[in-house]
Amino acid sequence: MRRAALRLCTLNKGLLTPARGLTQGSQNPEKQNVFHILEVRDKLREIVGASTNWRDHVKAMEERKLLQSFLAKSQEGLPPRRMKDSYIEVLLPLGSQPELREKYLTVQNTVRFGRILEDLDSLGVLVCYMHTRIHSAKMSPLSIVTALVDKIDLCKKNLSPEQDIKFSGHVSWVGKTSMEVKMRMFQLHGNEFCPVLDATFVMVARDSENKGPAFVNPLIPESPEEEELFRQGELNKGRRVAFSSTSLLKMAPSAEERTTIHEMFLSTLDPKTISFRSRILPPNAMWMENSKLKSLEICHPQERNIFNRIFGGFLMRKAYELGWATACNFGGSRPFVVAVDDIMFQKPVEVGSLLFLSSQVCFTQGNYIQVRVHSEVASLQNKEHMTTNVFHFTFMSEKEVPLVCPRTYGESMLYLDGQRHFNSMSLPVNLRKDFLVEP
DSSP, X not given: OOOOBOOSSTTOGGGXXXXXXXXXXXXXXXXXXXXXXXXXXHHHHHHHTOOSSGGGHHHHHHHGGGGGGGSOSSGGGSOOBOGGGSOEEEEEOTTTOGGGHHHHBOTTSSBOHHHHHHHHHXXXXXXXXXXXXXXXXXXXXXXXXXXXXXXXXXXOSOOOXXXXXXXXXXXXXXXXXXXXXXXXXXXXXXXXXXEEEEEEEEEEEEOTTSSSBOOOOOBOOOSHHHHHHHHHHHHHHHHHHHHHHTOTTTSOOOHHHHHHHHHHHHHTBOTTSOOSSOBOOOTTEEEGGGGOEEEEEEOXXXXXXXXXXXXXXXXXXXXXXXXXXXXXXXXXXXXXXXXEOOEEOOSOOBXXXXXXXXXXXXXXXXXXXXXXXXXXXXXXXXXXXXXXXXXXXXXXXXXXXXXXXXXXXXXXXXXXXXXXXXXXXXXXXXXXXXXXXXX
């Protein structure tokens, strides 16, 4: 699938000219929807009618049942919208309001990427509510949730925790019940906001009780640039379907991949014995099973979203930070994030659940470490575990890292899956650590 690859040249200023309109920072803020970062969650609660008091959350959700009558019976019954109708900006004033800085600060005096993931998730949902809002209704009858983080491209040179950050976003493609959201992140440099990050999320609309799909307003492109964005959204959808169909969970590895695994297996056989059971590690290598780290989170009400499920951004942050720790422990030096792979939200996480995160290195090459994080939940009453997410992160270590070796067939499949993700990544030739983002 499309990699969240870090490219130094992706977000050049040529892509941010007024002709591109929606992808640029607002030139007329008074004519745009501009929010403070602390207002985003409050605005979402206002749109949905969610209670800020956990004791009242059941009553608030019961009241949402009354909004079912506002749901469209078909997409044709909804008025078309333009891309600029959903365009919003969000300001994260780390420089002008230093009291916010502590939450985003790493010990190396950089910005925590896990916190940025949280902000992007909230922004994506708010953008979709701007696209689907019903002006005659006080609250939205739709429950909009994150389905997929398709890609995140970084163009980071000096991401400082002491300079203001601005996010912008708008809907770029619409299906029957799903929406693709394009988001960008800028940081103040002198008197100008310079591009830092480009993200694509896929959101889905559900009914007012979040039990079934709901139709969303169609989207009408108004310029050649917007038509290209919409066309790319269609291509992204097809690419995701194609990638899923070739998953190793559904199809056997290719002939080349089978050869790779067999050669790795032979490299671990003890030359002193004539046995397939005598396994030894090659020089500068580590067994995959010894690269694991695990964590457990109790899902408290503090981390709930507006629908009283656990906030998707919180799940992404926790998975990312565990993945970073895994890469740090494996490589023996501070790693830098290079890529974030597609994140599929398979099942919601209920408040009160036990969240189990399991992270392991599944592929290495040179200074690069491919980390897979598996997320599953169990209720306090039921010990049965259910998978909610699988995350793939690519890190670059300060020094060359050991080769990771699978011992079992299952680990071999993890190795090939990690290799596929790594090989689909596009990196600049001269990748420098000062362009990378830490946790």
